[in-house]
Amino acid sequence: MKAQIDRRAFLVGTSAALAAPVPSLGQQPWPQGRLIKLVVPFTPGGATDVLGRLVADKLSQTWGSTMVVENRPGAGSNIGIEAVAKAEPNGDTLLIASVGLATNPYLYAKINYDAAKDLAPITMVALVPNLLVVNNQLPVKDVAELVAYAKANPGKLTYASSGVGTSLHLSGELFQKLTGTKMVHVPYRGSAQAIQDLIGGRVDLIFDNITSALPQAKAGMIRGLGVTTAKRAPTAPEFPPIGETVPGFDVSSWFALFAPAKTPPAIIAKIQADTKAGIADPAVRAKMDALAAEPGGWTSEELASFLQAEMKKWGELIKEVGIKAD
Numbered sequence: 001m002k003a004q005i006d007r008r009a010f011l012v013g014t015s016a017a018l019a020a021p022v023p024s025l026g027q028q029p030w031p032q033g034r035l036i037k038l039v040v041p042f043t044p045g046g047a048t049d050v051l052g053r054l055v056a057d058k059l060s061q062t063w064g065s066t067m068v069v070e071n072r073p074g075a076g077s078n079i080g081i082e083a084v085a086k087a088e089p090n091g092d093t094l095l096i097a098s099v100g101l102a103t104n105p106y107l108y109a110k111i112n113y114d115a116a117k118d119l120a121p122i123t124m125v126a127l128v129p130n131l132l133v134v135n136n137q138l139p140v141k142d143v144a145e146l147v148a149y150a151k152a153n154p155g156k157l158t159y160a161s162s163g164v165g166t167s168l169h170l171s172g173e174l175f176q177k178l179t180g181t182k183m184v185h186v187p188y189r190g191s192a193q194a195i196q197d198l199i200g201g202r203v204d205l206i207f208d209n210i211t212s213a214l215p216q217a218k219a220g221m222i223r224g225l226g227v228t229t230a231k232r233a234p235t236a237p238e239f240p241p242i243g244e245t246v247p248g249f250d251v252s253s254w255f256a257l258f259a260p261a262k263t264p265p266a267i268i269a270k271i272q273a274d275t276k277a278g279i280a281d282p283a284v285r286a287k288m289d290a291l292a293a294e295p296g297g298w299t300s301e302e303l304a305s306f307l308q309a310e311m312k313k314w315g316e317l318i319k320e321v322g323i324k325a326d
Contacts, residue, residue, distance in 0.1 A: 034065050035092070035285065037069075037094070038052055039096070043073045048098050051126055051293065052096040054287055054288070055125055055257070055279070056068070058279070077098070077101070078104055078108065081101060082111070086260070087260045094259050095257065097258055098167075100165065101307065102314055106303075106314065109324075117261060120262070120263050120300070122257040122268055123276060124255075127229070127296065128211065130204065130209055130227070131217065131293065132171075132238060133217055135198050135201045135204060151181055152309050157184070159184070160186045161185065164323065168209070170317065171189065171228050174187060175246065175284075194206055210292045226244075227240070230250045236292065258307075271298055276296075
């Protein structure tokens with residue numbers, strides 16, 4: 001009898017083993033052994049690229065896998081965004097996006113993706129305030145004086161930006177709307193030349209990224225008046241929020257991770273958790289502090305709600321003002 005029982009057990013065990021899937025390289029737990037691509041929809045060197053590479057380096061260390069950054073600039077970030085929206089939803093292609101993800105549907109006559117339907121939110125990487133700076137020849141010392149001067153000189157002040165539809169441009173449009181002022185927009189291809197023209201007195205003001213504007217303001221080459229965020233920036237606490245003078249004014253340059261829609265929830269959850277832990281690392285945090293960046297680490301649900309709010313906020317303003325990108 002015992003021999004029969006053992007034989008039956010052996011046959012049952014053998015059948016179960018044959019029925020079980022055999023592990024293969026393609027079935028290893030993600031991201032083990034994978035080459036993962038992070039698409040930056042801008043040229044190298046900008047804030048999106050710098051923060052993207054910071055995250056990619058940290059996640060590569062965490063996962064023991066290779067994460068490469070691929071710059072795919074063009075069409076106001078639409079080329080890179082579309083590439084990720086149409087990629088395989090397997091976790092191997094990710095996107096670091098900024099405000100253009102929320103504004104481009106309203107700025108461009110046609111885009112080939114739907115931000116809400118074609119991309120899966122993962123987490124916020126960082127938020128960076130802009131800094132309102134004016135040239136030293138402008139006779140204003142704070143935001144209240146700027147508002148008064150602009151009202152007394154309608155259409156005479158010029159404000160620069162790094163391009164149509166950027167957070168720098170939209171900061172100026174929101175400022176005009178909330179203060180009832182009228183200024184002339186002067187778009188540049190990036191803010192570096194705009195800052196030089198501001199120093200030279202060829203434009204009057206700019207709501208520039210604090211990372212590039214702060215050193216010039218601290219050196220006394222231009223005059224800082226306030227930050228665009230609702231709270232003071234830890235790296236520049238001497239500048240009050242513009243919202244203290246202009247109620248409702250709150251603008252951040254933000255940088256967040258997305259994946260193609262239908263990426264497995266388990267992969268989304270892992271990237272979110274590991275990114276949150278990574279940007280909390282003291283070494284990474286120090287680098288983000290140097291960029292005046294506030295670390296994120298939000299849940300995917302929080303990022304989804306934020307994106308919807310940004311699309312509503314800027315979509316209404318873009319339609320009202322009639323801004324169009326080429």
